Amino acid sequence: MVTKQSSQRLETVAAASPAIELRRINKHFGPVHANKDIDLLVRRGTVHGIVGENGAGKSTLMSILYGFYTADSGEILVNGTPHAITDSRHALALGIGMVHQHFMLVENFTVLENIVLGAEDSRLLDTSLRRAREQLRALAKDYGLEVDPDAIIEDLSVGQQQRVEILKALYRGAEILILDEPTGVLTPAEADHLFRILRTLRDEGKTIILITHKLREIMAITDEVSVMRQGAMVKTLETAQTSPAEIAEAMVGRRVLLRVEKDQAAPGKVMLEVKNLVVADDFKIPRVKDVSFSVRAGEIVGLAGVSGNGQSELLEAITGMRDQTSGTVYLNGQPLSLEGDDGAARARAAGLAHVPEDRLRMGLVTNFQAWENTVLGYQDKYGGGPGLSIADAKAAAREHIAKFDIRPTNAELKTANFSGGNQQKIVLAREMERDPDVLVIGQPTRGVDIGAIEFIHNEIIKMRDEGKAILLVSVELDEIRSLSDRILVMFDGHIVGEADPATADEGALGLLMAGVTREGGTPGPGTMPEHVTPVERTLTEFSPKDNSSKDVSP
Amino acid sequence: MSTRVPLPLWVDVALLPLLNVLLAFIIGGLIVLAVGQNPLEALNIMLTGAFGSGRGFGYTLYYTTDFIFAGLAVSLAYHAGMFNIGPEGQAYLGGLGVILIALPLNGMHWALMFPLFIIGGAAFGALWALIPGVLQAKRGSHIVITTILFNLIATPLMNFIISRILRPAGVQSDESAPIEMISRIPRLRDFIPFFGSAPANLTIFVAIGTLVGFYWLVWRSKFGYAMRALGHNPTATRYAGISISKMIIITMVISGALAGLVAVNHTGGAAEGRLILNFVGGAGFVGIAVAFMGRAHPVGVGLAAILFGALTQGGLELAFSMPSVTRDMIVTIQAMVILFTGAMGDMLRIPLERLFGRFSSAEAK
Amino acid sequence: DPAVIYDGGGKFDASFNEAAYNGATQWKTETGGNFGELEISSDAQREQFLRQFAERGYSPIVTPGFNFVTALQTVAPEFPDTHFVILDAVVDLPNVRSVLFKEQEGSYLVGMLAAMKSESGTIGVVPAFNLDLLEAFACGYKQGAVAVNPDINVLETYIGTGFDAFNDRPRAVEVAQSQLDQGADVVYQVAGGAGAGVLQAAADAGKFSIGVDSNQNHLYPGSVLTSMVKRVDVATYNAFMDEQNGSWSAGTIVLGLAEDGVDAAFDDNNASLITDEMKTAVEAAKAQIIAGELEVHDYRTDQACPV
Amino acid sequence: MQFFFDMVLILDSTIRLSIPLLLACLAGLYSERAGIVDIGLEGKLLGSAFGAAAATAVTGNPWIGLLAGVGVAMAFSGIHGLASINLRGNQTISGVALNFLAAGLTAFLGQSWFGRGGETPPLTGPQRLSPIQWPYAAELGAFADNADNNPLLRIPAEIYSELISGQNILTYFAFLAVPLTAFVLFRTRFGLRLRAVGENPKALDTAGISVTLLRYQALVITAVLVGIGGTYLSIAQSAGFTPDMSNGRGYIALAALIFAKWRPWPALLVCLLFGFLDALQFRLQGINFAVVGQVPVQFIQMLPYILTIILLAGFIGRAIAPKASGIPYVKER
Ligand SMILES: Nc1ncnc2c1ncn2[C@@H]1O[C@H](COP(=O)(O)OP(=O)(O)OP(=O)(O)O)[C@@H](O)[C@H]1O
């Protein structure tokens, strides 16, 4: 389906001169051959996508281009001239900027401080900051990259943190912008906004390299897409002339089902019930405000909402990770006592399993070997007395590795050395294989490649069909819609509505998530600043921490 | 471009540390040379002093015992993510625990006393670590400060207790009444005459047992699992349903108990057999070095403790035989050992990796 | 050969270890003989070193410091043919000579001098830490001062809490300073190596100080009023000499004023500070003490000071 | 009135007691803010105390002594840097090694150079860094001492003559170092990068700035400050070096640093507090208290530490260290 517009675009793309050319790049990490003879050509003024399974070598390749790693061999041409990029300073000087997969921000610094860091134009900070503040205002206006310059990074949502990363690159005058999985942690709305920004940048003649696992995004924004597999470059395709299925097959080496297939749910009795729950965050600000709902056996209830509206706190309270202010959680009809810092143990004992939203911070001890993480939370079940039965634990780990196709298959490998997708599978396997009554699951497929997503989704459905009650939280609206039997929408700490995934369309859900209830009332404090542009408005709509979510017109 | 090759295991665990110790001794040898003495002779004196005679070896073991306990105390807390700088004070208080049990029961056979000494020393050492533990768990007071302060409090406190309460009338030195010989932990020489007059006593076996127990506790028990999880990632620890505050307190208590066992070796041992002012004499601080050099692993701690025990004993022999080599030089040599085997352990790794890289790539071709 | 084992403070503690060293060195220069020496760095080493020397045939072995009592009680019986000397304590064994000093007597004299020199009516004493031996000095000092001036105010401030205090000279300066701030104009240091800081503080403030153990009058002439000398050197020298002459004897020797074991030091450095009147008073008291007419209480006997 | 005058003297003592702590504490602040844990402050204090006293004893010039003191601290920092920055060794153990090294080497060199058992010869007169008298200090002091004068005028006169005037030049420097540090840390480019490298060195590396260089720069400042602290101990506060004279001040400075949560102004407050409690303790020894009578001196001596713990547990709360401190920065190449 080549439209007129896109055919025009095709011509411009084909005519553009190369901004970046990589030739026969090789990189080893010890025995791992992460990049094998990679050739890549990125044309100026285009958006170039890179896709590949977890661990295919995408981040490595980009880190080489950015001077963070040094290639073992190979050549880098920037604007046609070969350069030996030895460090990031060099790359920056060549106009290459990078937004890393794991943000490179100093968390207790302000936005402004992060942006000037390393690019200060004066020895005195105040002077640098003043100039940066002006430039930032200009950048924000040009690209709709609104973010409070004096906010502390820790207090920002991931979406806003990402904006800071992009601003950082633009502030340094980047002409070539590398984004490594920028949307992995973004809500669809935030992602849409990001793409609008990227298009603006591209139209200005900047070159963008985009790594992502989401084919929808590849199709939506890229001009060309390169596929990597197991360290090698498989092929480069013109986006307009390919399909998600083709890309997926090139990536994984087999056909991938891009849709979830499931039967009608057969809900049983109420397994998880939450009554009048109030939860405050670390700063004692209430985040969950008098929430009540229930989940039945054999159904998946999706909790949708823009991140920052209390879903995380709700999840953490139910699972004993965070103290609740008031309210009660019932499991299988019994009230669950969650107070103290070992509440999670009682929740588990009562039959609740928990896949946390943030696997690195919460669900895994990355310094542990894989098998040790296999028993995390269930350590008391391995071995009778005070001793831990290592043989049992390893056996369980090997079972999980086989069943969930975790790679590498070595149960004694340090968890940090698994790719994110495989780390996620370690957590999933641990929680799902426990045969719990209730499964609370947050962001099940964050940063995971499409092959793994397919598998994970199928596993979740299988558990539902076995009669488990499942509460699902995800920022991926697609994921919520395709997996859930019922969708609850959270806004500003309240559940503001319920929707049927079969009937609810994306627009209506989006409105609910933005706090627009059917009665037309719009809960939530804050007023919209006067100078908002349409772009900024979309932004603020979906960023609750901006504290300005009023007056949203459809 | 040459790639780095992981070293074979034997190089990693044996050759590299050996080379590092060698390097430390070479620098130490230069110091000896600087005062006009023969470094090889000095080395010979140290080695024979530490290992060459039953008596010397007995002393080495005696010091080793102290360092094992203190080193394990630091190591245990380290696994839970805490830096216990307080073994010195905890060991000192341990002495009080031992003597408080010993004096009322004075005269009882040592075989019955020995376990009681262990309980007493461990309990009081634990007590002295309990408070910092509770303050960390409940109030967030940084364990490094509190354990430093508790060392500083232990000195005047014990000074008061020993000189004003425990010291019997008519005794001039600041020490408690002696424990009767029958009640003291016998020396090794009572069983094996080979050890001559050395003060090493049966406590060394407790130390060895503790090493094994430590391994089990940290890597084979549920408690150790929880402790290590806490050391790496407190959030994940809570996720695992483990009470962080409880873990902090219990870990500190065990850590303090380990430090308290130093007192069993001294106060309960046949050689001292009483509570003496300042008996710990810095062993707690050496424990920090031992723990980190031993990478908080019992095998490492055991080896590091022997190394330090031998350095202490061999160094004394050296000071004896070479009057121009003073005890300060021995401290300097110890510093070199800590530096090269501990902090700069990787200095020789890179050249070694190159070397092995060349070999293996040559083989490949 | 004879030998010395130095205690905690180390060989050059400017105090009794150093005095022992001086006595041994004097013997060495005079006789041309050799002696062995070692410094301990932990308690276990006392016994260890005693054995090392004894096993190698050293005799007599001098151990300065009461801390050696226990070690000596263990080791001495094992080597009946070796002679041992312990300073500052009694070990009742046939091959041990115990040498005690009446520190309280010497301190009494310097206490008198301090009280006579003081214009403010406040004087001070700075022990390293709360240790009986050091209290004996302080207590003798107080008795002497009170004898001269019953209304005198004697401040006593410890530098620290343990043996480390013997090294902490900066703190010694501050402790002395705090006494000077409180009006003291003569301060007596009983703190080995750290004590030099007390002398320094007094000199800086233009006030007076009193040295200890060896004659420290030369350190700040015009400021160091006198020193309470304790002849550890003589005790060491005598022990070495007796052995050489074959006149060695066991038993307890107590060295007080009468035996020249302790005294207040008068020399050119402090001549200008001491009036004839002061000197006469001190000489008189000394004579009384020697004659047994005046008894200076020893803190160590009952852990209490009468004044 | 008398109470007030006593207080001024106690504060004067407080200042002198806290200066070495403050300098060591600020020194530690730079290094730990840059992500390098420095338990070797104790050894650096001791080493530079020796360097300063030895050089002064030889040359007779305290300024050369100051240079030497800083030089020794520099050398120690160099070792620390080599071990923990280049070789990615364990920072704690490198610090412990420095403490051993200082304890051994100072006594050893002192003995072989000066033959006084590790002590340096006593320094006199111009060989020491002496207090600086401000204009009219003596006159105002005399005015304050005269009880006939107006008490309201005597108070400022006393403060001027006792507290403000008559301090050591290094004391003034130490106090100046606090605002300076606050300025450098929070108002300059260097400070921004320094704080960043202690929190997230990767952020700095990807911004094209050398983590290694920055950390060495921090260690150099650390060396200067702690070197001056050691110099203060041996040639300003006392008149010569004695082995082990630092006597745990490095550890206390470390505690103060954590107490102050790695911030310069609180560091000043905490060090002054430690100094004050100590100075007060000297005065309280041997005093008869109204209710309890004479308290054993050991308990008076514990008081500062117990009060510190109470303050810490009662009011200070959790101290969060710079995130990257203690972790060697490893970049795969
Ligand atoms: N720092 C490292 N040390 C050792 N090996 C590494 C390192 N970084 C990457 N690798 C290896 O290189 C391979 C490629 O990693 P890379 O991060 O480039 O994957 P990726 O394609 O970005 O994966 P993902 O989709 O998970 O981000 C990995 O499989 C891993 O084995």
Ligand SMILES: Nc1ncnc2c1ncn2[C@@H]1O[C@H](COP(=O)(O)OP(=O)(O)OP(=O)(O)O)[C@@H](O)[C@H]1O
């Ligand atoms: N120190 C290391 N040693 C070996 N391999 C490593 C190391 N660090 C990272 N890797 C490898 O790098 C690859 C990607 O790492 P990265 O941190 O980018 O994962 P991630 O982004 O969390 O993965 P994902 O994109 O799947 O969520 C993984 O294959 C992992 O195995």
Ligand SMILES: [Mg+2]
């Ligand atoms: Mg990646």
Ligand SMILES: [Mg+2]
């Ligand atoms: Mg990744």
